[in-house]
Amino acid sequence: MGILNELNLQQDQLQKRQQLINDIEKILSSRYGAANRMISYVVRFAHARASMGHGDIPAWETILNSVSGAEQINILLHSPGGDPTIVEKMVDMCRTHLSGGNRKLRVLVPNVAKSAATILALGADKILMGYCSEIGPIDPQVQIAVSGVIQWVSALAFVESRDKLMADIADAIKNNKPSVGLLQQLASLNIPFTQEMENWVGFAKKTAATLLEKYMFKTKFSTPKQRAKKSSQVASKLLSKQLFPVHGQFINGETAKRELELDVDVLDKDDELWKQVWEYYVRSEVQMNIPLQPPLIKIKLFESGQTSLVIQDTAS
16 A cells, blocks of 8 residues: 555644544545544553553543534544543543534544444534444453463453353252352352452443443434433343443444444445545554654554543553
8 A cells, every 4th residue: 555655654643633633534524424523542452551541531521622623523442441530521521522513522433443443423413434443342451460471351251151050050950960169169250259240341331321322313313201211221232241241242234223223324335435534544543653762662543623631651
């Protein structure tokens, strides 16, 4: 690709990205009949400290200030997720910066918005996705040590393991089968930890349902009762291991529209908006990989047409 062969990877690249943001804003303004602005939040995957968190708030507010007063704001989001407790705050901050009579918040997903990033997308009025874009299940992930190695594991897995064990015990007692081994397994569980995992799962469901009810589903269902019921159902689906067995499962735009009934526009690969969004995203990835003085690397990019903030960290 020509982008990857360009050598002017500093100021000229910034100017090209910001020009792309301006071009995308013009297309969005024409398409939706209102003044549109765009901000981006792109992170480096597979870095321990690149997840969403409270440390993002200063950069988030700085970028939002650069588009404050827009009638419609679009977030270009590429993230594996992170701390779900920050999501409602980020959504509220975005909406506080909107003004005018046709206020809308959209999320553009060029590639991946998973876990807490999916929940953030649920706080939009509409999600824009391309043919290769994906969101994912919202079960919170926790870090545990397995043979001395830190791994990410679904909080829901602990809850489901406990519930299955208790069901097996009840079934064994009912059918006069041996239950001592099962009871020993139950006694070995870290009950406070498992309860905390259940709290995290409940929090993810509550946050997703609340955002859907307040925004995306606000005008889609005629009564508050219908809206609340559908919001809860969709949040439950995004936690369902029957529908989505693994946390990293690919949920494309069509599945999000059909199975989850989300308000999603799937952009054709030849759509000019998609072409511009994709080029901006690729240039953002290039920016994230421009070498710094070791051991520093870039882990997060916050950007608008006027402001650009790069968060750095050590490589390990």
